[in-house]
Amino acid sequence: MSVMTIYHLVAIFLLCIGIFGIAYRRTLIGTVLGIELILNGAGLSIMASAQLTPAPDELGQVGTLLVMGIAAAEATLLLAIFLVVSRRFKNVDAGKLITMRG
Amino acid sequence: MENLEYERLAWAVLFGHIAIIVVGGFMTVLSQSLVRALVGLIMTLLGVAGLFFLMAAPFIALMQILIYVGAVSVLIFFAIMLTSAWPGGDESGKISFRRIIFAGLAAVSPAIFLGMAAIHTAPPSFLVPHETEVSTLGRFFLEDFILPFELISLLLTVAMAGAVVLAFEMRRKK
Numbered sequence: 001m002s003v004m005t006i007y008h009l010v011a012i013f014l015l016c017i018g019i020f021g022i023a024y025r026r027t028l029i030g031t032v033l034g035i036e037l038i039l040n041g042a043g044l045s046i047m048a049s050a051q052l053t054p055a056p057d058e059l060g061q062v063g064t065l066l067v068m069g070i071a072a073a074e075a076t077l078l079l080a081i082f083l084v085v086s087r088r089f090k091n092v093d094a095g096k097l098i099t100m101r102g
Numbered sequence: 103m104e105n106l107e108y109e110r111l112a113w114a115v116l117f118g119h120i121a122i123i124v125v126g127g128f129m130t131v132l133s134q135s136l137v138r139a140l141v142g143l144i145m146t147l148l149g150v151a152g153l154f155f156l157m158a159a160p161f162i163a164l165m166q167i168l169i170y171v172g173a174v175s176v177l178i179f180f181a182i183m184l185t186s187a188w189p190g191g192d193e194s195g196k197i198s199f200r201r202i203i204f205a206g207l208a209a210v211s212p213a214i215f216l217g218m219a220a221i222h223t224a225p226p227s228f229l230v231p232h233e234t235e236v237s238t239l240g241r242f243f244l245e246d247f248i249l250p251f252e253l254i255s256l257l258l259t260v261a262m263a264g265a266v267v268l269a270f271e272m273r274r275k276k
Contacts, residue, residue: 002226012212012217014123020131023209024131024201029182030131030139032178036143036170037127037131047159052227052228058234061239062243068166072169075177077268079178080269086184
């Protein structure tokens with residue numbers, strides 16, 4: 001087993017535990033924590049694939065930075081959406097949000 | 103002889119950070135209080151930053167600490183506080199057994215396929231990655247990767263504007 005495989009297995013662990021969190025958590029914020037775990041696993045996988053193989057190193061580092069940027073943008077928007085949702089529905093329970101009109 | 107000692111140290115650092123990531127990941131999904139879950143997430147992010155350092159990418163590791171631990175975590179903390187998902191509140195009820203089974207299945211099924219693929223199709227890899235200078239990275243960003251770079255700037259601007267518009271709409275309704 002090469003070193004890269006270890007990094008990839010860690011990334012797969014992050015993906016799986018993120019999916020578990022998304023399915024298991026009840027509030028929307030718990031779901032976001034799972035999404036952050038998945039995105040971080042993606043960054044780790046990209047970085048390992050570029051740094052530990054003959055592929056150009058810059059490609060992996062730039063890819064990881066882009067993933068981080070997307071995660072930051074997504075977290076900002078989700079915070080605003082959660083504020084609106086909690087104001088209209090009085091909670092952020094994913095199971096209770098069943099109407100689209102507030 | 104000295105090299106062997108360094109290699110042992112590197113393995114210890116690798117598995118130490120993997121242990122931090124695993125513990126933090128389980129804390130993130132399983133703890134009842136959302137604030138504790140956030141602490142688990144921060145633990146995982148710091149562990150991943152350590153792995154980036156180990157892969158000879160210190161710039162990305164510092165960016166990870168700056169962006170994720172510094173900005174995104176604080177943002178999520180604000181979300182927890184502002185939406186009154188109080189600690190021990192929303193997540194503390196009993197969770198049905200069916201839900202745990204389904205969540206576990208959803209998590210394990212990609213693990214099997216991706217894990218097999220990662221183990222069987224992995225190309226041979228270096229043991230010691232070499233470091234890229236930050237100036238090379240910057241040139242790569244501004245010459246080869248200029249379009250994604252500008253697009254991510256645009257995406258961030260649009261996300262900020264969207265967040266402000268949503269928050270203002272909420273204030274007007276009140």
